[in-house]
Amino acid sequence: MHISALIIIFATILIALLLGIMAQRHRKMDMEQWTVAGRGFGILFVFLLLAGEIYTTFTFLGGSGWAYGVGGPTVYILAYGAMAYALSYFILPRIWRYGKEHKLISQPDYFEQVFHSKALSMLVALVGVVAIIPYLQSQFTGLGLIVQVASYGEISHVWAMVIGMVVIAIYVTISGVRGSAWTAVLKDITILLVVLIIGIALPMHVGGLSAMFHKINQLHPGFLTLGGHGMGLPWFISTVLLTSLGFYMWPHSFGAVYTAKNERVFRRNATFLPLYQLILLFVFFAGFAAILITPGLKNTNLALMVAVEKVFPAWFVGVVGGAGILTAIVPGSLMLMTAGTLLAENIYRPLTGATSRQVQLVARIMVWAVAAITLYFSINSNATIVTLLLMGYNFVTQFFPAVLLSLFTPRGVTKAGAASGIIAGVALVVYFNLTSTSILWGVNTGFLALLLNIVVVLLVSSLSRNTSVSDVKGVQV
């Protein structure tokens, strides 16, 4: 029994909860405070919130697991981050400015304000929640695996996920976005150290970086480049496009944009975020090293934790597990809070005309409902973490054409165009999901849906322009 690992993990959970509770003291928690922290975050907090996926379970366990199981195609993760951050320079300041002008707190608010349509904003909220669920599921799955491995099997996978879900939901209910920001600081420091240590130590353990890659290349020729598992160059290009365009279309990232104090914050961060994500390389190195340390794992999500367990003492497994848990709690709480807010503020309120007080209560209830639904999916799924995130991307990127057009050529997109584009794209994504087609003709199917979406937006907008030009005010910036 290695009790030290478990003690460290539960201490981490406790600290995260305490930080969350402390963050909300002495503040009146109205909706604007709860979700966008009164628009008062400076460069550091916005940086950490926008760094988004860099240090979530997606990269920590998912990225290393993909390096372990899929190999070369994992490199897309490095590329899309950089592309997304470069793009952020051009679009986030506009999104922020428009949001501040109209006091918006969420993504559906944006659509409602631009297109003057409650129905469209409800559609956007619904698609947003649907997209968040697989992403959240990947965080729960990661949490479950970490607690399971770190307890050396003493706590079962399902119980581990239940504990994780309850912790995240309590955390969100209590503190909203401020809790996320403070825990984000703690998370980024610990994960940075842990990733550096294991990203260097594990490859050293198998003879150093160069020897490691040579050995893998000998064992599995072609594994380290694009091409395996149907994921060649067209897949890489379409996936990087899909995910970098969709990066800030996530409801929680779009919402995080509104927490900034001013718009320069985003332009400044576009320089540092790409550098910051280079730390990911070490995660991938650890995943590759795991191929040689612990070959043949059926569940590739486990690769990193199992390799760490084989090479390091129990207390360090606890530290890695604790850091891993933070990478699930912080983004997980942000997503859960966003999903709750979307359902309460953007679907429940317009349907019932409820008061602010009622909406706040419903938002907190929805947090638990979404958590429970996600938990249900997590228990019954064995998808890889990266696959789950890509599934979410297929949905959220469908917002991109309408957002981009409304920001830059307000006259080029109408309410009917935006709605039919999103519906067409999402319908195709649902079809591909039901038929389990993630790659078609070598291309990421989410990208094919995006192309259809673009064609539909432009076509319908040009046809409906004459009839509805009066209700498109657009973003005059």
Add this chain to the structure above:
Amino acid sequence: MSIRWLALLPALGVFVGVIFANRVTPYVLGMPFLWFYVLLCVLVTSAVMAIIYALDPENKRS
């Protein structure tokens, strides 16, 4: 011409350059060439965004 067009450089590197970089050899810094190449693209992105930030008149205001 706006300095912002410079941002196309890393994009070309990622979406077009990668076609020529999808190979294991030569190993650079111990990494397969593809991995080194994408790492380079990330560094170029950061440098380019720093240049754009410094020269973009938009950031001189206020």
